[in-house]
Amino acid sequence: MSMNRIVSIMLLLFVLEGALMPWIIPDGFGDRIIPHFIFVIVIYSALYGNRHLALMLGAGFGLLQDVVYYGHLLGLHFFTMGLIGYFTGVLLERKRATVMMAITIIGFACLLYDTSLFYIYKVFRITDSSYAWALLHYILPSLFLQLAFALACYIPVRRMFESRGKTAMDGDEE
Amino acid sequence: MFMLMIGLILFIAIIGFSLSDRKELTWPEKFLKDTSGYVQQWFYKPAGSIAGFFEDLRNLRTVYEENEQLRLMAAAYARDKVEYNFVKKENERLQKDLNFTEQQKRMNDYNYLIAHVISVSNDANNRTMNINLGSKHGIKPNMAVTTVDGLVGLVSSVTPFTSTITPITELSEESPTNGSIAATIQGREDESFGILSSYNKETGRLVMTRIAETDKMEIGDTVITSGLGGIYPRGIRVGTVETKEVGDFGLTYTASVKLFTSFDHLTEVFVVQPSESEEQAE
Numbered sequence: 288m289s290m291n292r293i294v295s296i297m298l299l300l301f302v303l304e305g306a307l308m309p310w311i312i313p314d315g316f317g318d319r320i321i322p323h324f325i326f327v328i329v330i331y332s333a334l335y336g337n338r339h340l341a342l343m344l345g346a347g348f349g350l351l352q353d354v355v356y357y358g359h360l361l362g363l364h365f366f367t368m369g370l371i372g373y374f375t376g377v378l379l380e381r382k383r384a385t386v387m388m389a390i391t392i393i394g395f396a397c398l399l400y401d402t403s404l405f406y407i408y409k410v411f412r413i414t415d416s417s418y419a420w421a422l423l424h425y426i427l428p429s430l431f432l433q434l435a436f437a438l439a440c441y442i443p444v445r446r447m448f449e450s451r452g453k454t455a456m457d458g459d460e461e
Numbered sequence: 462m463f464m465l466m467i468g469l470i471l472f473i474a475i476i477g478f479s480l481s482d483r484k485e486l487t488w489p490e491k492f493l494k495d496t497s498g499y500v501q502q503w504f505y506k507p508a509g510s511i512a513g514f515f516e517d518l519r520n521l522r523t524v525y526e527e528n529e530q531l532r533l534m535a536a537a538y539a540r541d542k543v544e545y546n547f548v549k550k551e552n553e554r555l556q557k558d559l560n561f562t563e564q565q566k567r568m569n570d571y572n573y574l575i576a577h578v579i580s581v582s583n584d585a586n587n588r589t590m591n592i593n594l595g596s597k598h599g600i601k602p603n604m605a606v607t608t609v610d611g612l613v614g615l616v617s618s619v620t621p622f623t624s625t626i627t628p629i630t631e632l633s634e635e636s637p638t639n640g641s642i643a644a645t646i647q648g649r650e651d652e653s654f655g656i657l658s659s660y661n662k663e664t665g666r667l668v669m670t671r672i673a674e675t676d677k678m679e680i681g682d683t684v685i686t687s688g689l690g691g692i693y694p695r696g697i698r699v700g701t702v703e704t705k706e707v708g709d710f711g712l713t714y715t716a717s718v719k720l721f722t723s724f725d726h727l728t729e730v731f732v733v734q735p736s737e738s739e740e741q742a743e
Contacts, residue, residue, distance in 0.1 A: 302497065305580035305591075306504035310512045310726065317725035318630075321583050342464070353475075354493045356582035357486075357618055358589040358627050362475030370468055401585075408586040411480075415633065416662045424663075425585045 293332075293447060297348060300324050305355070321429040323397060325352070327437050328444060329372040330396045334384050335448035338376025345372035359413050367403050371396055386441055393437045394430060401426040484602075491620040494591070498623035502579040502593050509728045570736035571694050574598065576606075578727050579623065588628055592730060595622040603692050605733045611698040611721030612642075612686065613730055624732075628724055629667065629699075632660045644669060644699060645687040646678055653678050654687065655716065657699065664717065666703060672714040678702060684718050694733050 308322045325348045333341035346369030353361045375396055384392065405421050408414045414421075486494070576592040594600050596619045606613045606626050614628035634641070646653035653676050655669040672678060682702045688695025700718040708715040 302501050302504060302580075304583055305497075306501040307508050308583070309505075309581040310508040312725070314723070314725045317581075318585065318588065321585050323583060351493065351497070352583075354490050355497045355580070355591070356584065356587060356589045357479070357490065357494075357625060358582065358587040358631065359479075360476050360587075361479035362472050364584070365475065366468055366472035370465065373464060404584065404586070411476075413631075413633065414586045414662065415659075420663050421585070429585075 331444045333376035341372035341376045345369035397433045494620045495622045505579045572734040573731040590626045600624045605693045630660045634659045643687045643689040647683040666717040669716040
Protein backbone atom coordinates (compact mmCIF):
# COMPACT_ATOMS: atom_id res chain seq x y z
CA MET A 288 0.00 0.00 0.00
CA SER A 289 1.36 3.35 -0.95
CA MET A 290 2.46 6.02 1.48
CA ASN A 291 -0.32 8.31 0.30
CA ARG A 292 -2.94 5.78 1.28
CA ILE A 293 -1.42 5.31 4.73
CA VAL A 294 -1.22 9.04 5.38
CA SER A 295 -4.75 9.70 4.17
CA ILE A 296 -6.14 6.87 6.33
CA MET A 297 -4.30 8.33 9.32
CA LEU A 298 -5.59 11.81 8.54
CA LEU A 299 -9.11 10.45 8.54
CA LEU A 300 -8.40 8.76 11.87
CA PHE A 301 -7.04 12.01 13.27
CA VAL A 302 -10.23 13.81 12.29
CA LEU A 303 -12.43 11.08 13.77
CA GLU A 304 -10.41 11.06 16.98
CA GLY A 305 -11.17 14.71 17.59
CA ALA A 306 -14.68 14.96 16.15
CA LEU A 307 -16.37 11.57 16.58
CA MET A 308 -14.79 10.00 19.67
CA PRO A 309 -16.04 12.68 22.11
CA TRP A 310 -19.56 11.51 21.22
CA ILE A 311 -18.88 7.81 21.58
CA ILE A 312 -17.31 8.17 25.03
CA PRO A 313 -20.18 8.20 27.57
CA ASP A 314 -21.16 11.45 29.28
CA GLY A 315 -19.06 12.09 32.37
CA PHE A 316 -16.07 10.10 31.14
CA GLY A 317 -14.80 12.73 28.73
CA ASP A 318 -11.73 13.53 30.79
CA ARG A 319 -11.14 9.91 31.86
CA ILE A 320 -11.12 7.95 28.63
CA ILE A 321 -8.91 9.70 26.11
CA PRO A 322 -8.23 8.19 22.68
CA HIS A 323 -4.68 8.08 21.30
CA PHE A 324 -5.44 6.17 18.10
CA ILE A 325 -2.83 7.92 16.00
CA PHE A 326 -0.19 6.90 18.51
CA VAL A 327 -1.31 3.25 18.28
CA ILE A 328 -0.92 3.37 14.48
CA VAL A 329 2.53 4.93 14.88
CA ILE A 330 3.62 2.02 17.08
CA TYR A 331 2.22 -0.43 14.52
CA SER A 332 4.23 1.31 11.84
CA ALA A 333 7.35 0.81 13.98
CA LEU A 334 6.55 -2.89 14.46
CA TYR A 335 5.59 -3.80 10.90
CA GLY A 336 7.18 -1.01 8.87
CA ASN A 337 10.49 0.44 9.91
CA ARG A 338 11.81 2.92 12.45
CA HIS A 339 12.19 5.82 10.01
CA LEU A 340 8.59 5.50 8.93
CA ALA A 341 7.52 5.52 12.60
CA LEU A 342 9.63 8.59 13.30
CA MET A 343 8.18 10.43 10.32
CA LEU A 344 4.55 9.51 11.04
CA GLY A 345 4.95 10.16 14.77
CA ALA A 346 6.60 13.53 14.36
CA GLY A 347 4.26 14.61 11.56
CA PHE A 348 1.01 13.68 13.24
CA GLY A 349 2.32 14.81 16.62
CA LEU A 350 3.01 18.24 15.18
CA LEU A 351 -0.41 18.28 13.53
CA GLN A 352 -2.04 17.56 16.87
CA ASP A 353 0.07 20.20 18.62
CA VAL A 354 -0.94 22.86 16.14
CA VAL A 355 -4.63 21.99 15.83
CA TYR A 356 -5.22 21.77 19.58
CA TYR A 357 -2.71 24.43 20.59
CA GLY A 358 -3.40 25.42 24.19
CA HIS A 359 -0.27 25.71 26.32
CA LEU A 360 2.73 24.36 24.44
CA LEU A 361 3.73 23.38 20.94
CA GLY A 362 6.00 20.49 20.15
CA LEU A 363 5.02 18.14 22.94
CA HIS A 364 3.30 15.43 20.91
CA PHE A 365 5.73 16.02 18.05
CA PHE A 366 8.61 15.07 20.33
CA THR A 367 7.13 12.23 22.40
CA MET A 368 5.25 10.52 19.59
CA GLY A 369 8.18 10.64 17.19
CA LEU A 370 10.71 9.51 19.77
CA ILE A 371 8.68 6.63 21.21
CA GLY A 372 7.84 5.47 17.70
CA TYR A 373 11.48 5.59 16.66
CA PHE A 374 12.81 3.69 19.66
CA THR A 375 10.12 1.04 19.41
CA GLY A 376 11.36 0.61 15.86
CA VAL A 377 15.00 0.42 16.95
CA LEU A 378 14.16 -2.30 19.47
CA LEU A 379 11.66 -4.37 17.55
CA GLU A 380 11.45 -3.68 13.83
CA ARG A 381 13.26 -6.88 12.82
CA LYS A 382 11.14 -9.22 14.93
CA ARG A 383 7.85 -10.16 13.30
CA ALA A 384 5.68 -9.59 16.37
CA THR A 385 2.70 -11.85 17.05
CA VAL A 386 -0.65 -10.40 18.01
CA MET A 387 -0.13 -10.86 21.77
CA MET A 388 3.31 -9.36 21.60
CA ALA A 389 2.10 -6.39 19.55
CA ILE A 390 -0.72 -5.67 22.00
CA THR A 391 1.64 -5.88 24.97
CA ILE A 392 4.13 -3.53 23.35
CA ILE A 393 1.38 -1.08 22.48
CA GLY A 394 0.13 -1.19 26.06
CA PHE A 395 3.56 -0.35 27.46
CA ALA A 396 4.17 2.29 24.80
CA CYS A 397 0.87 3.98 25.69
CA LEU A 398 1.81 4.01 29.36
CA LEU A 399 5.18 5.51 28.50
CA TYR A 400 3.56 8.09 26.23
CA ASP A 401 1.01 9.26 28.80
CA THR A 402 3.62 9.26 31.55
CA SER A 403 6.08 11.36 29.60
CA LEU A 404 3.32 13.80 28.60
CA PHE A 405 2.29 14.07 32.23
CA TYR A 406 5.82 14.78 33.44
CA ILE A 407 6.53 17.36 30.75
CA TYR A 408 3.35 19.20 31.73
CA LYS A 409 4.42 18.86 35.34
CA VAL A 410 7.84 20.41 34.61
CA PHE A 411 6.16 23.43 33.01
CA ARG A 412 3.70 23.58 35.95
CA ILE A 413 0.68 23.27 33.72
CA THR A 414 -0.69 20.45 35.87
CA ASP A 415 -0.32 20.19 39.62
CA SER A 416 -1.96 16.80 40.19
CA SER A 417 0.05 13.83 41.42
CA TYR A 418 1.15 11.01 39.14
CA ALA A 419 -0.75 8.38 41.15
CA TRP A 420 -3.96 10.28 40.65
CA ALA A 421 -3.32 10.80 36.94
CA LEU A 422 -2.55 7.10 36.54
CA LEU A 423 -5.82 6.01 38.10
CA HIS A 424 -7.94 8.83 36.76
CA TYR A 425 -7.15 8.75 33.06
CA ILE A 426 -4.00 6.86 32.07
CA LEU A 427 -5.23 3.37 32.94
CA PRO A 428 -8.87 3.82 31.79
CA SER A 429 -7.73 5.17 28.44
CA LEU A 430 -5.20 2.35 28.13
CA PHE A 431 -8.11 -0.09 27.79
CA LEU A 432 -9.57 1.95 24.94
CA GLN A 433 -6.20 1.99 23.17
CA LEU A 434 -5.79 -1.78 23.58
CA ALA A 435 -9.29 -2.44 22.28
CA PHE A 436 -8.59 -0.24 19.28
CA ALA A 437 -5.22 -1.91 18.69
CA LEU A 438 -6.85 -5.34 18.75
CA ALA A 439 -9.67 -4.27 16.46
CA CYS A 440 -7.41 -2.85 13.76
CA TYR A 441 -4.55 -5.35 14.07
CA ILE A 442 -5.15 -7.30 10.86
CA PRO A 443 -5.82 -4.42 8.43
CA VAL A 444 -3.03 -2.27 9.85
CA ARG A 445 -0.49 -5.08 9.78
CA ARG A 446 -1.42 -5.88 6.20
CA MET A 447 -1.17 -2.20 5.32
CA PHE A 448 2.36 -1.75 6.65
CA GLU A 449 3.69 -5.16 5.56
CA SER A 450 2.42 -4.78 2.00
CA ARG A 451 4.11 -1.40 1.90
CA GLY A 452 7.36 -2.98 3.09
CA LYS A 453 7.05 -5.63 0.38
CA THR A 454 6.41 -3.19 -2.47
CA ALA A 455 9.30 -1.05 -1.27
CA MET A 456 11.58 -4.09 -1.30
CA ASP A 457 10.39 -5.14 -4.77
CA GLY A 458 11.15 -1.66 -5.96
CA ASP A 459 14.70 -1.97 -4.58
CA GLU A 460 15.28 -5.26 -6.39
CA GLU A 461 14.23 -3.81 -9.70
CA MET B 462 21.66 8.98 20.04
CA PHE B 463 22.14 11.56 17.29
CA MET B 464 18.41 11.36 16.54
CA LEU B 465 17.62 11.97 20.21
CA MET B 466 19.86 15.04 20.41
CA ILE B 467 18.32 16.67 17.35
CA GLY B 468 14.83 15.83 18.58
CA LEU B 469 15.52 17.33 21.99
CA ILE B 470 16.97 20.54 20.58
CA LEU B 471 14.04 20.95 18.19
CA PHE B 472 11.59 20.20 21.00
CA ILE B 473 13.04 22.83 23.31
CA ALA B 474 13.18 25.38 20.51
CA ILE B 475 9.51 24.83 19.64
CA ILE B 476 8.41 24.93 23.27
CA GLY B 477 10.37 28.12 23.83
CA PHE B 478 8.76 29.62 20.76
CA SER B 479 5.25 28.65 21.87
CA LEU B 480 5.74 29.90 25.44
CA SER B 481 6.92 33.32 24.29
CA ASP B 482 4.29 36.02 24.51
CA ARG B 483 2.96 36.03 20.99
CA LYS B 484 -0.18 37.78 19.90
CA GLU B 485 -1.01 35.85 16.76
CA LEU B 486 -0.48 32.45 15.23
CA THR B 487 1.89 32.01 12.33
CA TRP B 488 0.39 31.38 8.90
CA PRO B 489 1.25 27.62 8.70
CA GLU B 490 -0.57 27.14 12.00
CA LYS B 491 -3.57 29.10 10.74
CA PHE B 492 -3.66 27.12 7.52
CA LEU B 493 -3.47 23.74 9.29
CA LYS B 494 -6.10 24.68 11.83
CA ASP B 495 -8.51 26.03 9.24
CA THR B 496 -8.13 23.00 7.01
CA SER B 497 -8.62 20.47 9.77
CA GLY B 498 -11.45 22.51 11.23
CA TYR B 499 -13.18 22.54 7.87
CA VAL B 500 -13.05 18.75 7.64
CA GLN B 501 -13.84 18.07 11.27
CA GLN B 502 -17.08 20.02 11.27
CA TRP B 503 -18.54 17.46 8.84
CA PHE B 504 -18.15 14.81 11.50
CA TYR B 505 -18.75 16.47 14.86
CA LYS B 506 -22.18 17.92 14.12
CA PRO B 507 -23.84 14.82 12.59
CA ALA B 508 -22.39 12.65 15.38
CA GLY B 509 -23.79 15.12 17.88
CA SER B 510 -27.25 15.13 16.38
CA ILE B 511 -27.40 11.31 16.28
CA ALA B 512 -26.27 11.11 19.90
CA GLY B 513 -28.69 13.89 20.78
CA PHE B 514 -31.58 11.95 19.26
CA PHE B 515 -30.97 8.97 21.54
CA GLU B 516 -30.54 11.23 24.52
CA ASP B 517 -33.90 12.84 23.72
CA LEU B 518 -35.60 9.43 23.69
CA ARG B 519 -34.14 8.70 27.11
CA ASN B 520 -35.26 12.06 28.47
CA LEU B 521 -38.83 11.72 27.21
CA ARG B 522 -40.12 10.85 30.66
CA THR B 523 -38.73 13.89 32.41
CA VAL B 524 -40.06 16.26 29.76
CA TYR B 525 -43.42 16.69 31.48
CA GLU B 526 -41.89 17.77 34.79
CA GLU B 527 -39.44 20.01 33.00
CA ASN B 528 -42.30 21.66 31.16
CA GLU B 529 -44.07 22.39 34.43
CA GLN B 530 -40.93 23.99 35.83
CA LEU B 531 -40.35 26.04 32.69
CA ARG B 532 -43.93 27.36 32.88
CA LEU B 533 -43.30 28.55 36.44
CA MET B 534 -40.07 30.17 35.32
CA ALA B 535 -41.76 31.86 32.38
CA ALA B 536 -44.34 33.39 34.74
CA ALA B 537 -41.60 34.66 37.03
CA TYR B 538 -39.72 36.00 34.01
CA ALA B 539 -42.74 37.93 32.78
CA ARG B 540 -43.04 39.59 36.20
CA ASP B 541 -39.36 40.44 36.30
CA LYS B 542 -39.40 41.78 32.76
CA VAL B 543 -41.82 44.54 33.73
CA GLU B 544 -39.62 45.43 36.67
CA TYR B 545 -36.53 45.31 34.45
CA ASN B 546 -37.97 47.72 31.91
CA PHE B 547 -38.70 50.24 34.63
CA VAL B 548 -35.26 49.92 36.16
CA LYS B 549 -33.58 50.14 32.75
CA LYS B 550 -35.41 53.36 31.86
CA GLU B 551 -34.56 54.81 35.24
CA ASN B 552 -30.93 53.84 34.84
CA GLU B 553 -30.70 55.39 31.38
CA ARG B 554 -32.21 58.64 32.70
CA LEU B 555 -29.76 58.74 35.59
CA GLN B 556 -26.79 58.01 33.33
CA LYS B 557 -27.86 60.89 31.12
CA ASP B 558 -28.20 63.21 34.08
CA LEU B 559 -24.75 62.28 35.32
CA ASN B 560 -23.17 62.86 31.89
CA PHE B 561 -21.88 59.36 31.28
CA THR B 562 -19.70 59.12 28.21
CA GLU B 563 -20.83 56.91 25.36
CA GLN B 564 -18.14 54.40 26.25
CA GLN B 565 -19.19 54.10 29.88
CA LYS B 566 -22.80 53.57 28.86
CA ARG B 567 -21.93 50.76 26.55
CA MET B 568 -19.51 49.06 28.89
CA ASN B 569 -21.86 46.21 29.71
CA ASP B 570 -23.49 45.76 26.32
CA TYR B 571 -22.52 42.36 25.03
CA ASN B 572 -23.17 40.63 21.81
CA TYR B 573 -23.56 36.83 21.81
CA LEU B 574 -22.30 34.90 18.79
CA ILE B 575 -23.46 31.30 18.40
CA ALA B 576 -20.67 28.89 17.52
CA HIS B 577 -20.51 25.14 17.02
CA VAL B 578 -17.83 22.98 18.55
CA ILE B 579 -16.01 21.06 15.82
CA SER B 580 -13.42 19.05 17.74
CA VAL B 581 -12.10 18.32 21.20
CA SER B 582 -8.45 17.78 22.09
CA ASN B 583 -7.37 14.30 23.13
CA ASP B 584 -4.81 15.37 25.71
CA ALA B 585 -5.73 15.07 29.37
CA ASN B 586 -3.82 18.18 30.39
CA ASN B 587 -4.83 20.33 27.47
CA ARG B 588 -8.58 19.99 26.96
CA THR B 589 -8.96 22.65 24.29
CA MET B 590 -11.89 22.78 21.89
CA ASN B 591 -12.14 24.23 18.41
CA ILE B 592 -15.20 26.17 17.27
CA ASN B 593 -16.32 27.12 13.78
CA LEU B 594 -16.10 30.90 14.11
CA GLY B 595 -12.88 32.82 13.56
CA SER B 596 -11.43 36.27 13.06
CA LYS B 597 -13.48 36.67 9.86
CA HIS B 598 -16.60 36.52 12.06
CA GLY B 599 -15.27 39.02 14.57
CA ILE B 600 -13.77 36.67 17.17
CA LYS B 601 -10.71 37.92 19.01
CA PRO B 602 -8.45 36.26 21.57
CA ASN B 603 -9.55 36.53 25.22
CA MET B 604 -13.26 36.67 24.51
CA ALA B 605 -15.30 34.72 27.04
CA VAL B 606 -17.23 31.62 25.93
CA THR B 607 -20.40 30.36 27.64
CA THR B 608 -23.17 27.85 27.17
CA VAL B 609 -26.75 28.20 28.35
CA ASP B 610 -25.60 26.62 31.64
CA GLY B 611 -22.60 28.76 32.43
CA LEU B 612 -19.06 29.83 31.71
CA VAL B 613 -16.94 27.55 29.52
CA GLY B 614 -13.65 29.40 29.05
CA LEU B 615 -11.72 31.88 26.96
CA VAL B 616 -10.83 32.05 23.31
CA SER B 617 -7.10 31.38 23.35
CA SER B 618 -6.13 31.58 19.70
CA VAL B 619 -7.89 32.60 16.50
CA THR B 620 -7.50 31.67 12.85
CA PRO B 621 -9.58 33.16 10.01
CA PHE B 622 -12.29 30.47 10.20
CA THR B 623 -11.87 28.65 13.51
CA SER B 624 -10.82 29.50 17.00
CA THR B 625 -9.58 27.52 19.98
CA ILE B 626 -11.19 27.67 23.41
CA THR B 627 -9.22 26.99 26.57
CA PRO B 628 -11.78 25.77 29.11
CA ILE B 629 -11.75 27.02 32.71
CA THR B 630 -10.68 23.56 33.81
CA GLU B 631 -7.21 24.60 32.57
CA LEU B 632 -7.15 27.53 35.00
CA SER B 633 -4.10 27.45 37.23
CA GLU B 634 -2.30 29.98 39.36
CA GLU B 635 1.14 28.66 38.62
CA SER B 636 0.72 28.02 34.92
CA PRO B 637 2.45 30.54 32.67
CA THR B 638 -0.41 30.59 30.19
CA ASN B 639 -3.61 31.36 32.10
CA GLY B 640 -5.02 34.16 34.23
CA SER B 641 -7.69 34.30 36.97
CA ILE B 642 -11.32 35.41 37.03
CA ALA B 643 -12.83 38.02 39.35
CA ALA B 644 -16.11 36.68 40.73
CA THR B 645 -19.00 37.65 42.94
CA ILE B 646 -22.26 36.18 44.24
CA GLN B 647 -25.56 36.51 42.42
CA GLY B 648 -27.91 38.75 44.39
CA ARG B 649 -25.12 40.40 46.41
CA GLU B 650 -23.00 41.71 43.55
CA ASP B 651 -21.60 44.69 45.42
CA GLU B 652 -20.93 42.92 48.72
CA SER B 653 -19.16 39.68 47.84
CA PHE B 654 -15.87 39.29 46.04
CA GLY B 655 -13.49 36.45 45.31
CA ILE B 656 -10.97 35.35 42.73
CA LEU B 657 -11.38 32.09 40.84
CA SER B 658 -7.72 31.26 40.67
CA SER B 659 -7.32 27.61 39.78
CA TYR B 660 -9.09 24.38 38.98
CA ASN B 661 -8.42 21.39 41.17
CA LYS B 662 -8.39 18.44 38.79
CA GLU B 663 -8.42 15.87 41.58
CA THR B 664 -11.68 17.10 43.13
CA GLY B 665 -13.12 18.59 39.94
CA ARG B 666 -13.87 21.93 41.58
CA LEU B 667 -12.80 25.50 40.93
CA VAL B 668 -10.95 27.14 43.81
CA MET B 669 -12.09 30.62 44.79
CA THR B 670 -9.58 32.51 46.91
CA ARG B 671 -9.23 35.91 48.59
CA ILE B 672 -12.73 36.08 50.02
CA ALA B 673 -12.93 38.72 52.75
CA GLU B 674 -13.57 37.58 56.32
CA THR B 675 -16.69 39.72 56.56
CA ASP B 676 -18.11 38.27 53.36
CA LYS B 677 -21.57 36.71 53.84
CA MET B 678 -21.01 34.07 51.20
CA GLU B 679 -22.94 30.87 51.95
CA ILE B 680 -22.83 27.34 50.69
CA GLY B 681 -25.19 26.94 47.74
CA ASP B 682 -24.81 30.53 46.52
CA THR B 683 -24.46 31.10 42.78
CA VAL B 684 -21.09 32.42 41.67
CA ILE B 685 -21.06 34.82 38.71
CA THR B 686 -18.27 36.78 37.05
CA SER B 687 -17.99 40.33 38.34
CA GLY B 688 -16.54 42.00 35.25
CA LEU B 689 -13.72 43.53 37.25
CA GLY B 690 -10.37 42.90 35.68
CA GLY B 691 -11.56 43.45 32.16
CA ILE B 692 -11.15 40.08 30.47
CA TYR B 693 -14.35 38.29 31.44
CA PRO B 694 -17.63 40.21 30.97
CA ARG B 695 -20.02 40.83 33.84
CA GLY B 696 -22.74 38.50 35.04
CA ILE B 697 -21.88 35.12 33.52
CA ARG B 698 -22.94 32.23 35.76
CA VAL B 699 -20.06 30.00 36.81
CA GLY B 700 -21.20 27.56 39.50
CA THR B 701 -22.36 27.09 43.08
CA VAL B 702 -20.34 27.44 46.29
CA GLU B 703 -19.80 24.00 47.77
CA THR B 704 -17.45 24.48 50.71
CA LYS B 705 -15.96 27.50 52.41
CA GLU B 706 -12.99 27.43 54.73
CA VAL B 707 -10.22 29.60 56.15
CA GLY B 708 -7.47 30.10 53.59
CA ASP B 709 -3.73 29.45 53.76
CA PHE B 710 -2.74 32.47 55.85
CA GLY B 711 -5.86 32.66 58.01
CA LEU B 712 -6.75 36.13 56.80
CA THR B 713 -9.04 35.31 53.92
CA TYR B 714 -11.43 32.51 53.05
CA THR B 715 -11.21 29.94 50.30
CA ALA B 716 -14.24 28.33 48.70
CA SER B 717 -14.67 25.49 46.23
CA VAL B 718 -17.07 26.05 43.37
CA LYS B 719 -18.96 23.34 41.51
CA LEU B 720 -19.27 24.25 37.83
CA PHE B 721 -22.61 24.49 36.04
CA THR B 722 -21.19 23.45 32.68
CA SER B 723 -20.42 19.87 31.78
CA PHE B 724 -17.59 19.75 29.28
CA ASP B 725 -18.62 16.47 27.66
CA HIS B 726 -20.78 16.48 24.56
CA LEU B 727 -20.74 20.22 24.07
CA THR B 728 -22.35 21.39 20.83
CA GLU B 729 -23.43 25.00 20.83
CA VAL B 730 -21.47 27.65 22.69
CA PHE B 731 -21.82 31.42 22.80
CA VAL B 732 -18.88 33.73 22.32
CA VAL B 733 -19.38 36.97 24.25
CA GLN B 734 -18.37 39.91 22.10
CA PRO B 735 -18.00 43.29 23.79
CA SER B 736 -19.80 46.15 22.04
CA GLU B 737 -18.01 48.06 19.30
CA SER B 738 -17.35 51.37 21.01
CA GLU B 739 -15.44 49.69 23.82
CA GLU B 740 -13.05 48.09 21.37
CA GLN B 741 -12.40 51.42 19.73
CA ALA B 742 -11.52 52.90 23.10
CA GLU B 743 -8.92 50.23 23.70
